Amino acid sequence: MILAVLAFQFVVALQWILGFVAIAFLVPTFMLMTQCVTGSFPRRKDVDGDHRDNSGVGRPSVDVLIPAHNEESVITATILSIQSQLRAGDRMLVIADNCTDDTAAVARALGADVTERFNDTQRAKGFAVDHGLKVLESDSRDVVLMVDADCDVSNGSVDRLARLAIETGSPVQANYQMPAASRAGSWGAVSGFATTVKNQVRPLGLHRLGYGCVLYGSGMAFPSKLARRPNWASDNIVEDMKVSYDLMIEGHSPRYCPEAIVRAGLPEARDNALEQRKRWEHGHLHTIATQSPRLIGWAMKTARPSLLVAAIDLLIPPLALLVQCWVIVTLAILVITWTTSISWIPLAIMTVAGFNLAIGVMTAWYAHGRDQLSIRQLCTIPFYILSKLPLYVSAIFRRQRTWRRTDREPSHEATV
Template sequence: MVTNQPLFLLIQIILLAIALALLIPIATLLIECMAAFFLPRRDKQEKPAPRPKVTILIPAHNEASDITATLKTILPQLTDSDRLIVIADNCTDNTAEVVRQVGATAIERENPDLRGKGYALDYGLRCIETKPPDVLVFVDADCQVSPGSIDKIARLAAASERPVQATYLMTQPDNPGVNDLISTLSLRVKNLVRPVGLTRLGLPCLLMGSGMALPWSLMSKISLAGCKTVDDMQLAVDLAIAGHPPLFCQDAHVQGRLMKDKAAKSQKARWEHGHLEMLFTEVPRLLKEFISQRRWDLFALALELAVPPLSLLLLIWAAATGGAFVAAVLGVSWIPGMVLGLEGLLILISVIGSWAKFCRADIPGRTLLAVPFYILWKVSLYPAFLIKPQSRWLKTERDTVDVTES
């Protein structure tokens, strides 16, 4: 046994390092959730301001079957000075014709070599730059915008001169299975609970891709011409570093729709591969700018971005905890296992608390028991990131359902 001491010491150091590294995202998750549970709202009473002139840009790729429902939730919210423009990007269907029939403006873009949401939006911006609005609003083509939401985020963006993110959630598919329910819970933690917590701590949030409002004055500070899967996160980082960290508007609501089966896995691969790419590239950049500019909001945004997708965080924690337990049985110190056990408790508090506070009405509590099986269902997403990460914006094939209700 004595001859194994150097090896055991090395294993202990490695396991403890993993445990301490995991403590950063887990503690961040817990603090954000606790703030959402217990801290009061920090809404500022702004003086009434004139309604800014708004242009809404919607990038669309072969969305003829779904976009009418989206437009019908937006058109009643517009004033006479507002514009609603759909960029029909590399479409092979009649998206542009459907848009015009509903009463919105459609502009068509054809460039198969430069495909991506960023390129589509950049094209839209160049088409309106000679007659710019006060505030730009970005909405995805498959989203429903709740009444009054355009007004709320536009006014807040104009008053604060900062980008604003509406609450962006997903409706469940018809006849949702257990995986669909857990996906809904995970997304609600990411897109509602954590931004609410950050807002109540007085900190910025990340942008989410749809339901975003930006003052036109900020457009000179960014570039949208790109084909990353997470242009929204990149945009949030770029604007935050430039001195305009995003705000979260809990009272404005935009809803997309979760996919089923293969489409669901493709959708999640896009989101999670993009998140991991941003984690590795932009967290170091934010930390560098935090040191350079001495701005704690950038440090907070780096921590927020450093929290990996919840299922991946649980998967890493479970693997580390299992390794620590086996090592302890073989004679290595129990300290790493104890630290990891505490971290598991913190994750449990965050997830169960989020469910109880924000999800109990439409997600049965027994669904939580299936989380381990959901994680196994998603395991294949993460090796794929190392081999062939998804890096292009492509339309996810959808089931045919009625999405006309807002």
């Protein structure tokens, strides 16, 4: 009798646990599907573009901040793409951070202001940004625009970002496009599509739903005083995400500006691409663990739905990891359900989560990815997902904690 009671209690507890796990998949996959569907069907204003006539409206003055570490091979194109958009009174400042090449000399020759920083212990982009902001502090403009040294800023983007930052009093994130190089093969094409979903489709969906997005490290515009509020001086390998959530909690949720386009090509060599992915995704997973409880706590404390939306958005892991976890958990629940007397409800919830994931990804591919990912390449996604398993295992046992520069090809093929 006692054994029967214990067995019954075990089954009930197991069913509750599996139900909780299934719901933990249902919520972020539903959010992903909602973002992808909302961000995939163009509205008329998105198709027609932004036709506002600003010719008679004074554009805010701009400080352009470009942190750079050994970027002599790519920084020329970046500076030239921005210079043509600057007006009298604007300034461009390149932070040559721990450079051992001619980055500073190249930038000066092109007419940019340059500050050089050398520090053997504080080696990360956040420290470079903090240094640049201190230099700007004595003579600041209305808006600070931060652009990575390997980016191409499309014409008109500086104006759009500056105006929106002042109009809203909030940070603004540009449409940050990172297409794969044409010679990167199927692996690179799938990686480029995953980046498109993360950087373009999902923030556009949140934008259309009336919510803010996270910052992506480049193409970020801030009202000058707001730019100095976060603590940039850290070795966080995804400092842009941490800054985003700090600002959200303070009530300054970043706005997405789809009309302002900033482009940077993904590394062509697979080893370099994997190194870049490792930094992004290890940092993302660490941020999920540290920031999602914080956002949920503040959402409950302040009764602000926007923070809860931000927390759920953050809980969406990298797509490859999400698919891996869904497959493993679904198979485990299937076996447990088949071999015990627990309810089929957890398995049904996991099935719905799987449909959410499939609908979201396929809708994003149909609307945004067909030109960069062919049907044949689409079929290689399972192999791409398997190839990333060591990356996620290393996040448990050897998580990348420090910033390391990703080697870049000198060509700007993917950014034009």
